[in-house]
Amino acid sequence: ETGVTQSPTHLIKTRGQQVTLRCSSQSGHNTVSWYQQALGQGPQFIFQYYREEENGRGNFPPRFSGLQFPNYSSELNVNALELDDSALYLCASSPAPTGFGYTFGSGTRLTVV
């Protein structure tokens, strides 16, 4: 049973650029949730994807968008990067869209300069 894999592990982008982060869900999981963890803070819910559709969103602007693919992997896209977007982005897969049974990846550390 494979866990949740996120790529890349680290990246540095310039303000105004766009970035795509990727997440492979755990085998048997059909739901992917994305969280942003700023330095010294707890994770904040960005959105959740279930069966290739967004079915929940936190308090994040539309420049944060995502996709889920038929194999349940997912992408997080952020346009027009701002300095405050610098954070650890965590992907969590789960067997259902309930908030239970999360398996988290190790995260992608995004630095915006």
Add this chain to the structure above:
Amino acid sequence: AQSVAQPEDQVNVAEGNPLTVKCTYSVSGNPYLFWYVQYPNRGLQFLLKYITGDNLVKGSYGFEAEFNKSQTSFHLKKPSALVSDSALYFCAVRDSGAGSYQLTFGKGTKLSVIP
């Protein structure tokens, strides 16, 4: 709206002593409560959860937590701390109401177990 407060940024405890990491919550309905642990450069690992039933919940690695509805608290405990327990601990809450699937996390408490 749902929220979590972890009043201590850091907790220091001697190895072998009992440890407590505090958490209080606020939800409009009934709470589902969780504890996660984060080691450096790693994602979050699930420790335990409270859904319903017995107020004392036992989880991984000898951790347990006590749900107190009147005090809206869900403190994490362990009878005897290990150096390897040193990590960042997050409490999270989810409202049990339909459609409320997102977890709201506290800011985290750094636990340091001193040899």
